[in-house]
Amino acid sequence: MMPACGSSEESESDPADNEAAEGSEPAGPGNEIFYLIDRESGPLEVEWEQTEEYELRGEAVRINPKLFEPDRLRRGDTLLLNLFEDLELTGEVTRTGEYAGVQTVTGRFGDQQGDFTFSMEQGRLLGSVRMPPESRYVMIRYWQEEGVHLVIEVDPERLDVLPGAPPLTPPDTLDNE
16 A cells, blocks of 8 residues: 655665655656545544535545645646545546646546546645546535545535526627527
């Protein structure tokens, strides 16, 4: 099993750095493997409590601190989404960016036909993981009062979603002339 946080990049100057560290493993030039959630630091004292009817299950977690390092995740990196004990997905980072201090990461699951989107700033992560073929949706948010992140699987059918609207683009008036 891979560790949950850190990096396994080798260093010529410190032999201790040559041991596999927590959180990522080299997978080739410019391609690392990271766990999303740090499960190696032990259990949290905080318990998740259902607050909305659309929430199916949840858990208070620690996000892998290596993910918050600037430019740490790159296109082509593998992100192991260890969301729950029985729900682990392997995703590939397809896009990263930074604007006004907020890092964004998007990616997809090759064979699972799903995608993920994360926004990270100052040790806080907001994200979503969609698995359309299974009609599953997981959201990740920061719980300010407790200083931890929550991973919550929700029932997409019960989400309060605004109905669609007509396109904002005006109809083509050239056909009428």
